[in-house]
Amino acid sequence: MTTAPAGASLDASALRQRVADFVAEYDPETTDQRDFLAARFDAGLAWVHFPEGEGGLGAPRALQPVVDEEFERLGYTPVGREGLVIGLGMAAPTILAFGTPEQRARYLKPLYTGEEIWCQLFSEPGAGSDLAALGTRAVREGDAWTVSGQKVWTSLAHRARFAILVARTDPDVPKHKGITYFICDMSAEGVDVRALRQITGEAEFNEVYLNDVRIPDSQRLGGEGEGWRVAQTTLMNERVSIGGHPEPREGGLISLVSQLWRERPDLRTPGLHDQLLRLWVDAEAARLTKERLRQQLAIGQPGPEGSAAKYSFSRLNQEISGLELEMLGAEGMTYDDWTFRRPEGVEFTKRSPGFHYLRSKGNSIEGGTTEILRNIIAERVLGLPSEPRTDKDVAWKDLPK
Amino acid sequence: MTTAPAGASLDASALRQRVADFVAEYDPETTDQRDFLAARFDAGLAWVHFPEGEGGLGAPRALQPVVDEEFERLGYTPVGREGLVIGLGMAAPTILAFGTPEQRARYLKPLYTGEEIWCQLFSEPGAGSDLAALGTRAVREGDAWTVSGQKVWTSLAHRARFAILVARTDPDVPKHKGITYFICDMSAEGVDVRALRQITGEAEFNEVYLNDVRIPDSQRLGGEGEGWRVAQTTLMNERVSIGGHPEPREGGLISLVSQLWRERPDLRTPGLHDQLLRLWVDAEAARLTKERLRQQLAIGQPGPEGSAAKYSFSRLNQEISGLELEMLGAEGMTYDDWTFRRPEGVEFTKRSPGFHYLRSKGNSIEGGTTEILRNIIAERVLGLPSEPRTDKDVAWKDLPK
Amino acid sequence: MSEKRLDLLYSEVEEELRASVRSLLEDKSPPESVLARVEDDRITDTALWKELAEIGVAGLPVSEELGGAGASLRESAVVAEELGRGVAPVPFMGSAVLATTALLESGDAATQELEALAGGESTGTLVVGFARAPGSGFPEAVQENGGKLRGNVGGVVDALTADVLVVPAVGDSGPGLYVVPASEATVTPVVSLDLTRPLADVSLEGAAGRRVASGADAERALRHALVTGAALLSAEQLGVAQWALDATVDYAKTRTQFGRPIGSFQAVKHRLADLWISVSQARAVVRSAASAAATLREPGAGAEAAEAEINASLAQAFVSSVAVKAAEEALQLHGGIGFTWEHPLHLFLKRAKSDALALGTADRHRLALSGRVDLPAPSA
């Protein structure tokens, strides 16, 4: 491989050339995917905006889609990456922003190749929307911390090697100031992962009990008491994630219900027709909005519409799946399977309308409730004044719980 | 007329007998309505729950509908009373509760007979939902007060002889504590009534400018600084008012739109049909809810549903009139008359669909906004905790305006 | 448009009945125990049903001579509210509402069965799909020939535990209602969305049926059963909505986020206020539907049938969405905990949504109303 030019001077065509050079060297037909990805990481083509040697080339972030699209065009898209969503989407940018050189060297590459799965130990039973109220305690003893508490809504915890974790290290200061951010080894003693069953019957998520889990101070990410700021980086990356690919008209749940309408003239009534058309229109509006945001991102001008996309997605899923059951009538009164299982992911197309209805109820809660998203839009986008706060200047230990 | 028994022992049949005796004595065919009503007042048949000599008999309040229905059954219902709604519904109960014997003797009878029309000087440009923030100043000088300020949304001010008025008498105490309640002579010098034009083109309401208006202290109602408590009585009576008559199915605006649907097959589409049926169902639900409340009142068990009836009414009016225009299409793009006029009242049936649409927008603002009604239901009915308040313990003069 | 002025209040007797049912359910079948039962193959709580029968719940509209309570459907509606409020897994709808009404309308031919149902010694159901709307016409899925019944009916409520099946069937002599011992039928459970109310497919392969009503009588009996079912289902839906509202208000008062109870946030307040208004309206609508349905069995009630059907359709058109909305808002405002299996909230959500499809969707009932109140559909 030739010597790389400084990343900032890279443009799209130079990157396409690098991809072409790379795939000329590594034939995925004969290379194991993990080895292929390790080589891609080393070539700086994992995340082009990361520094050289850490998966990137120091190139503009907006150019990453060029690389992904080029690999895809050449037929080299990695598969089976669903379990890496937290590692790739949330842990990696946070480690990059706050990790020590040792931490970046240790974690980024196996995270990228898929060798190590990550999960997120953030939410607690008493700290959902109000994440900063978290009560999991971390007490320092010499070079290590002892952590105890309960986390919930942890997807992948049962498969994860590491977790990003926020814990309270100082209960005597206001809640946002006493939090520290750690990397937690999920195989450590005292980590107890239990399946958390949902209203659909299955368990996508876990509860994680931490019982005097020892975390070396070298696994602290960012300064002591700086955890809230570090977590903001993580969460911002959660909300920003929007696919690079245009979605086709009539994708997602509206497609299933539209197909049902087409195939089952016996289910049609004028009232259902009107409702279907309204939702079809709303779904198309949401799709175009996402497409517009994607076009903005592509020219490096992300808009605040990102915070709204998730909200529209959950509202539509809920209304469409509700209509689907109404349309089906008698058939809508049945369910496919209540068995307690651990699914690999959420695959709406393979499940029954009852599952669509129930599972979509979680969409407006997971990853930031609709209520919190509305607050964010009102305050950060529209600049409306915040409500009177009673919890900002009080020591965490004195807050009502 | 025979000597009246103590009011509390009166029952429905005794009251019916009194009405029968009364109409035997006064023939409305030959008696002027005002004289007839004056005699009815003197006979204690104006408001049976008021004390004897003040229009009543000291009977239970729940029996008033019996008297009204009996007069109506016998064909003796007074006419042209639309202008008395504030006097009868709000001023009278407040004067009864807080007035001196002199005030009760002076005001109640001409108020009842319709000789004197009343209006209400409460809202101000800067004090709408937050009535207690009002800034109209009353300064005492000897036996009288000098009042200055601006009031808005005053219906009937241009016809009224008297007003109930709240004004700030002490700006140095928290806002609820520095208010005093007065009876204002609308013919006094310094009272300047100006028509307030609405979005419909006409002016039902007024702005009233008070410029150093002199009000004798004898026209104070309740103690100095007690005005907020007195005003609560007034406002409670505003919200409670619910007609004694059952309403027929398909009354009000839904009737106009249903008739339009029946008479104009050319306007029908499946989508409009579904919307019309939904609103018809909602209107019938609201009607039955009011009917249930009426039945509760009749047995002396008023429910909290009263606060919701106005809300449902405004929401329905707005949605039905919006649909009416959609149904009409091209015809909905016209209006009957933008001329600046002073109407006698709001008569939906005589006006065009465009008027229905515009006028009903006021329904969710006048007499307590929808937002305030929701707060009331949440806090007083459901017992949800109030929001943190920053304006309760601060002197009025120091509040943000 | 004229209509009778119906009593929309609860009588003292009705409030007493409510109190006994509620206290029994709170004692023997709180939502947590219902949740614990739902993975059993036979969720239906027959022991609880026998206790409810002891306080008269199984035979409210049945005359006292036949061991019933001789009450009106208004009392049945109060019971339905409470059973909804407790998502009680008992065969009230199938046995005490649908089968009982159909048999009551069948005259004297079924007194023995009625007596057994009213006493709680046996339970029954009406063999129609639970989704069937009142105005759907007489079903032809089951055919009668020489007293033998053949056919399959899917999604029958309370059939799994029924002893007696009331089967609408069409034979040479036209429509008829037949009584069939459940042992003569094949009853296969289906996986139902509503965990607390099992549905089943009923298959008849030559089962011997005793005809209890024929022709127009059978048609009327079936229609009245379904109209009554729709009215009482709305009462159940009201109970579900009331539970969801109450549970959420309680939760909003105690759950703290950002240093204050979530119920002190104005957006939460306004949503709960809206819900309370809807539930209040649903109460009036349900009382109206129950009172109108009660007139169906008054002597010479022919003229009242239309009014009962209008009120039942109104109730289904209005209350279905209130119950669903209440359960959905409850889940959202409970946040994560409401999405877990371990919290009983999902039982109410599933009941609410399933009930919205039962005995005709709101959409079907709006269409039915349009014919009744002269708001005709556009001609195509």
Next chain:
Amino acid sequence: MSEKRLDLLYSEVEEELRASVRSLLEDKSPPESVLARVEDDRITDTALWKELAEIGVAGLPVSEELGGAGASLRESAVVAEELGRGVAPVPFMGSAVLATTALLESGDAATQELEALAGGESTGTLVVGFARAPGSGFPEAVQENGGKLRGNVGGVVDALTADVLVVPAVGDSGPGLYVVPASEATVTPVVSLDLTRPLADVSLEGAAGRRVASGADAERALRHALVTGAALLSAEQLGVAQWALDATVDYAKTRTQFGRPIGSFQAVKHRLADLWISVSQARAVVRSAASAAATLREPGAGAEAAEAEINASLAQAFVSSVAVKAAEEALQLHGGIGFTWEHPLHLFLKRAKSDALALGTADRHRLALSGRVDLPAPSA
């Protein structure tokens, strides 16, 4: 289902155009001045229109040879947004959109008129009711006989001030588009709900018309004019919604009740957040409709027509209710002051509601969509 990927962003040129229009309107026609004009008999601000024409607004899609800007409909849409945002009382819709598109589609027969319209020397309109939906077929209200036109058309936009009328009429040789000097017609104002956009009835009693398109060409020209109108109307509606949102956010930041700005109350916040989301979505939908309409006039665009119609119907089905909702929420959140004549808010409410009926209601556009995207209505 396949569709072209359209550019949904604003170009720099478009943003510059927006800035000039906005600045001109803020200077010459702020909402307060519009309000002051509305009781004139002739609300239309012809002086303002001439100034707008000077910056090219009157002839955006007209070629430069004819004195236009040679721009695409995407630019027209940006102008429509700004005119909506200012409820500007100018004949943009009638003259620069409907009449101009119809004449552009009529080939070379109307270059003189186009030139005059594009330069702002005269204004025109298309003589159809402003409520007419694109898919309503060719109107038969006006009949042509020997070059003479007879008939009445109600509710025509911008007709009161028009110099040139473009009249669809049916004669012996079938459908045709005719150019008629307004002086040959009787134009009678109607009282319109939208105070800032006068409608009028046009009566032709033997007026001499010059045919500029015939048969299928006339049908296509009319249909493209109405589809283009629907797409650009949605841009205007977006502008109305944006004004309502901005004005209300500003008001909520400064209006104090209960000791704090009303915008700090969570219920108000959430409603404004919802509105902002709707307006953002409307923006994407409007950009899509404008881009798709722009392809209508590309060479060989036959295949694009369906996509342009889908997008225009989508925009009308979606944005109409957003604009109405925005104006209604603005009024409610402004409280009493928003209900007064003296506050310009009502101009936007009336425009929003009237626009929702113009060029087909959302209901009609949903039905049109259902045919285009294979979601058929139930067969009766």
